[in-house]
Structures are given as structure tokens and as C-alpha cells.
Amino acid sequence: MSATTTCTGRDAEDPLVAIAARVGFTLVTGVPDSPLSEFASALSALAPARPGGLDYVPGTREDSCLAVAAGEALAGGRPLVFMKSAGFGNCLDVLTSLVQVYSIPVVLLVSWAGHAGRDVPHHNVIGEPLQALCDAVGLPTRVAALDDAADLELQLMAAAEAAARTSGPVAVLGIPAGL
Template sequence: MVKPLPVDVTSPEAVYQGMKRAGIDFVVSVPCLNLKEVIPMVDRDPDIIHVPVTREEEGVGVCAGAYMGGKRPAMLMQNSGLGNSVNALASLNQLYGIPLVMIISHRGVEGEPICAQVPMGELTTQLLEILEIPYFIPDSKADAIEKIQVAWKTALEGRRPSAVLLPIPFWR
């Protein structure tokens, strides 16, 4: 039985609960300011193998290997890293039908204080559409839990990557 979500759940707790409820048991992470509280939650969980990496394309490959080994992989990353991982997503995951959920901190959108984040922020959804990667944007913390589960189901059934975009207002 799935425990109900506490009323005062934080954004990091919602992301973590979404992964847990989706059955994610292998997580690759790339450092990100917005994900800084989620990563330790994953790292402490004895039911999740956590592999920190320095580049997103490396994470795509590690997750592909984990899936081939029977795991349910997700990658925690910032949207700027989506550009870094395009070739790996297309030539590995999409070509060979390997599911992956990318939980993406969507920088460069409403409320972004750093102008250098804006160009990729504006291109993120277009890039996902060009790559034919389904994506979900939750409208609340509770919805994030649901969308992460739906993203895993979509990735598994479609044998392809999917993404959950978490914009700046989600983290407030």
C-alpha cells in the first residue's frame, strides 16, 4: 500500500517519493542547485543504487547498462545537460529501445536570476520535441509524484527516454 503524501511535503521530497512510487531503483545524478536536497535522499536509500557522474552523456550510458542489468533507471539533471546528452539519447536509448526517466531541473524559465541559463531554458521543450522524447511538467508537488510515475510507465512501454521538467517555481 502506498502511503499518503504529507500535506507539508517539500519539493525534494515530492521528487524522491515520485521515484520511489515508480519503482526507480537506480539513479544517476549530475550536480544541480535545485536537486541538491534530492541527491542525498537517493544516496541514503538502501533500495536505490546511486551513481554520481560528471557529465550527462556519461549518465545516459550508465543508466542504459543498469537497465540491461534489470534496473529501473532515472537520471537527475539540469536542463543545460540535455544538450550534452543528445547524441547518447539518440544513438543509444532511442536506437536500442532503452527506457530512461530524466528528472530535469528546468532552469532559464520564469524566475531565473542567471541570464546565461535563459537560452537553453527556452530551447529545452523544443529539443525534447525534436528528439521525440515525451515530457511532463507537473503543476504541483503532488502532481510531480504522479508525473514521475507516468514518465516511467511511458518510458517503459514506449522503450524510450521520457522527461519530467521541474521549473523554478516548482522549487519554491
């Protein structure tokens, strides 16, 4: 993990940064993939230390990002963790042995490579069963197209509200454009 960057979302070029700020996330952390690379770049480009904004902690492993988000939630914040679908496998232990066991409200935004088997073979291996994997570990999910800003905002807001209401994690499975 590197230094924290803070932003308000007002000056972000990527619409997802502004959406995250409007939804009320206090911290964003994650490991980008191609569909979320502009989001990560926009977060990284914002000036640090703006009070009352959205903190960004870039990550290199999804499990570490989820642990950071758990700390933010326990401190009273509203965290968002973004990752690629293959990274979901990396965070299963932290998800099931920390976040779920201790009822920590965290929202995951998972870029769903391999959705419905309509991607390259190595994405399809985890992409096709991703919904079933979430179901198997009792992780509630919502689905949105990553290129539909209005629906993505609606699903992230609903996930954040559900996470707060249930004191547990909720994932938004984001379908990349073209899938």
C-alpha cells in the same frame, strides 16, 4: 562515477527520494544543480547496501549518467537520470545514438532553468528552447513543478509507465520554484 549507494526511501529527508522509491526506480544517477541539490545530498547521505532499495550512482557528466542508466534498463531495472537543463545538451549524443536507437526505457528529470525565459540570461539560452529541443529529437516530455511533490510524483510515475510501454526515453521537465 563513484560507489553505489542503496536506499529504500523510507528514511530519506528529501521527499524526491521517497517519490523515486515509490515510483519503482531501481537506480538514480545524475548531476545535480541548485534545485536538485537536496535530492542529491539525501541520496548521498543514505547508508549503502540495503537490498531491494534504490541504488544511487553520483555522476559528473550527464552523458555518462545516461549510459549508466541505459545499462541498468538493459539489465531489467527502472532508471532515473537527473540533470540541469544545460546538462541536457551534454547527453544528446548518448540519448540519440544509444537510448533512442536501441529503444531503452529511461526517465530523465531535467531541472528546467530558464523556463519561459524567466531566469538569468545564461539559463534562458537553453531553458527557453528546451521543450522544442526535446520535440526536435523526438523525446516525449511531461512537465511538473519541482516544489509540488504530488504532481512531481504523478508525472514521474506517468513517465516511467510511458518509458516501459514504449521502450524508450521520457523526460519530466521540472520547473524550479520561483519560475
